[in-house]
Amino acid sequence: MDEETYFPDTDLDFSFTSTTTDRTVPSSSARSSLARSSLTLSFNESRLSCSTTTTTPSNITTLHHRKWDPRWSAIKAATNLSSDRNLHLRHLKLIRHLGTGNLGRVFLCQLRDCNSATFALKVIDRDTLSNKKLSHVQMEAEILSMLDHPFLPTLYAHIQASHYTCLLIDFCPNGDLHSLLRKQPGNRFPLAAVRFFAAEVLVALEYLHALGIVYRDLKPENILLREDGHIMLSDFDLCFKADVVPTFKFQSRKSRKSRQNCFTGGCFGSVADSGEEEEVDPEFVAEPVTAFSRSCVGTHEYLAPELVSGNGHGNGVDWWAFGVFVYELLYGTTPFKGGSKDSTLRNIASSRQVRFLHVTEMEEAGTAEANDLIGKLLVKDPRRRLGCTRGAQDIKRHPFFDGIKWPLIRHYKPPEVVGGVARKRGHVGHVKRRRWLWKGLDYLMTRNRNNKNSNGNYYDYVHNCNNNKPRKHA
Numbered sequence: 001m002d003e004e005t006y007f008p009d010t011d012l013d014f015s016f017t018s019t020t021t022d023r024t025v026p027s028s029s030a031r032s033s034l035a036r037s038s039l040t041l042s043f044n045e046s047r048l049s050c051s052t053t054t055t056t057p058s059n060i061t062t063l064h065h066r067k068w069d070p071r072w073s074a075i076k077a078a079t080n081l082s083s084d085r086n087l088h089l090r091h092l093k094l095i096r097h098l099g100t101g102n103l104g105r106v107f108l109c110q111l112r113d114c115n116s117a118t119f120a121l122k123v124i125d126r127d128t129l130s131n132k133k134l135s136h137v138q139m140e141a142e143i144l145s146m147l148d149h150p151f152l153p154t155l156y157a158h159i160q161a162s163h164y165t166c167l168l169i170d171f172c173p174n175g176d177l178h179s180l181l182r183k184q185p186g187n188r189f190p191l192a193a194v195r196f197f198a199a200e201v202l203v204a205l206e207y208l209h210a211l212g213i214v215y216r217d218l219k220p221e222n223i224l225l226r227e228d229g230h231i232m233l234s235d236f237d238l239c240f241k242a243d244v245v246p247t248f249k250f251q252s253r254k255s256r257k258s259r260q261n262c263f264t265g266g267c268f269g270s271v272a273d274s275g276e277e278e279e280v281d282p283e284f285v286a287e288p289v290t291a292f293s294r295s296c297v298g299t300h301e302y303l304a305p306e307l308v309s310g311n312g313h314g315n316g317v318d319w320w321a322f323g324v325f326v327y328e329l330l331y332g333t334t335p336f337k338g339g340s341k342d343s344t345l346r347n348i349a350s351s352r353q354v355r356f357l358h359v360t361e362m363e364e365a366g367t368a369e370a371n372d373l374i375g376k377l378l379v380k381d382p383r384r385r386l387g388c389t390r391g392a393q394d395i396k397r398h399p400f401f402d403g404i405k406w407p408l409i410r411h412y413k414p415p416e417v418v419g420g421v422a423r424k425r426g427h428v429g430h431v432k433r434r435r436w437l438w439k440g441l442d443y444l445m446t447r448n449r450n451n452k453n454s455n456g457n458y459y460d461y462v463h464n465c466n467n468n469k470p471r472k473h474a
């Protein structure tokens with residue numbers, strides 16, 4: 001078997017070698033499956049062993065919500081055998097190249113002694129990066145080390161080997177949402193699927209904001225799909241961090257007086273007339289409302305008007321991008337897209353309001369609610385935009401999300417959509433929209449008829465993809 005340097009452009013400190021003659025390494029492939037790779041890659045250990053430092057977040061292993069995850073146990077077993085109890089590159093076996101991003105390359109890898117524990121390893125050559133990109137690397141590593149959430153990546157190890165920074169995170173075998181969207185009829189997800197993905201992204205953003213992190217790069221390409229079909233938000237290099245002061249805010253809401261209360265004498269006067277009464281709920285709000293940044297980063301179709309105008313921005317850019325995201329999942333395109341990047345930006349910056357496409361086959365119940373939500377998120381003035389002052393709570397309360405039991409969302413069954421299950425070799429090529437640095441529900445799934453299991457505690461998103469009608473799950 002030939003041995004060849006996998007990346008001839010890398011220097012001698014760190015190279016990957018292939019022990020097969022297979023030259024058909026997919027260039028970007030969270031979109032292809034593990035089973036299809038016959039390539040064996042390995043680190044050139046002899047050149048790296050003396051210069052590695054690792055941060056296996058030991059405090060995280062004890063605190064992390066996934067501390068019982070077999071991956072952690074496998075890492076623990078591997079590091080127990082290590083004299084310094086740290087994970088090193090020699091513990092890892094590279095399987096194949098998954099893709100290349102702005103900062104570095106991402107590989108599928110396994111622990112040498114445990115084939116069942118797979119990870120994604122992001123390898124960044126610091127020597128090739130500008131200071132600006134180095135600060136992005138730092139930001140990404142810092143943010144990853146803070147995260148402990150089912151819809152966000154777990155950082156298993158942060159390894160510094162010579163001038164390489166390696167981040168070991170969860171591997172998502174089902175590709176990204178942008179590729180999946182491109183496989184759908186008309187490039188649009190059924191409403192129930194839009195609702196599911198939007199709800200999970202909302203929860204992930206809520207968590208980031210509670211940590212004071214403004215994400216700034218929401219787009220379907222950055223939403224990877226885990227093995228179980230739930231989402232994982234990726235790419236944290238454009239985030240910025242701000243202070244967040246958690247507060248209790250009082251939210252008044254109208255509630256229908258229950259019949260029982262009326263009969264037990266709790267229903268008088270005006271309440272009896274309207275059938276409604278005003279209740280005041282204390283609500284926990286942790287939203288970085290004072291976040292402020294001037295650097296204009298993001299993907300042009302997703303940039304908020306305040307980013308385009310360059311006057312500084314805060315948390316609101318994520319809620320704007322969330323509106324664009326819901327629109328794109330529903331209509332297959334973004335709302336302000338023009339013929340060129342410049343015209344897209346002009347449309348965003350102008351006073352032009354969002355227009356909804358008329359799609360004849362799209363008369364699912366819930367579309368009006370979805371449009372209403374999008375309209376409230378795509379408000380050009382961030383001070384009036386939904387979510388900007390009270391965060392995700394306000395968005396969760398919107399009728400589009402009626403009926404979702406938020407604390408149980410990670411137990412919901414992901415929607416069955418075209419191409420949504422772990423796939424065979426080959427991925428849908430798509431024109432990737434690079435972000436750039438710039439100066440300057442056929443009905444709402446509220447009704448329980450489609451959402452039962454034995455304890456009635458989760459939604460069943462099983463969908464008949466042919467006719468987009470929900471079907472009952474046995």
Ligand SMILES: Nc1ncnc2c1ncn2[C@@H]1O[C@H](COP(=O)(O)OP(=O)(O)OP(=O)(O)O)[C@@H](O)[C@H]1O
Nearest residue numbers: 029030098099100101102104106120170171172235
């Ligand atoms: N955890 C993962 N699981 C599976 N594939 C991944 C994972 N992380 C990244 N990838 C794949 O590797 C590719 C490169 O990822 P990376 O995060 O470096 O850059 P990117 O997503 O292209 O973003 P950017 O260049 O904007 O930083 C992605 O396109 C994706 O297909």
